[in-house]
Amino acid sequence: EAGVVQSPRYKIIEKKQPVAFWCNPISGHNTLYWYLQNLGQGPELLIRYENEEAVDDSQLPKDRFSAERLKGVDSTLKIQPAELGDSAVYLCASSGDGYNEQFFGPGTRLTVL
């Protein structure tokens, strides 16, 4: 069974440029999460989707970050414009119902120059 797929794995951009990350969750998982992980720290939740609805986006910096999950399957996280401080790993995860564990993708490592 395929796990959570993310692309690209690595991205290097200049500051003020836009960037987008894509995530395809495990088939049948209705809940999708985007996390940000800085070096040496644990992941921090940015946004959580239940199907196509964003049910928790309280930690998403909405001035420059946006996300969508059209049709309740795959999702895209966008940053526009990127800042130096956005350099981090962006992780996507998905889970089934209830207390099920979250399955994480490998992440996208973003470097902003």
Place this chain on the structure above:
Amino acid sequence: LAKTTQPISMDSYEGQEVNITCSHNNIATNDYITWYQQFPSQGPRFIIQGYKTKVTNEVASLFIPADRKSSTLSLPRVSLSDTAVYYCLGYNQGGKLIFGQGTELSVKP
């Protein structure tokens, strides 16, 4: 969700049993204790989850005392491949995981 506290790093040798203790003094009644493992350049991976007493699976054991203010992850006979960061989290039905800094376990030959 409860704030968790765990050692920043631990060292061990191959074949030893490793116990990582996590403090969660303010854990809520409906929080489960969950542990994740993360290797470099990978996303975290679920290890084990429990509510109280002892839970065991093919990878680890989790001990949670009656007051639930702490928990201990036990890894039997670690190998070099168990070198990773281990996160202790409180988890409830809201689905929100709050990761701390984790414990960086280094297993030496």
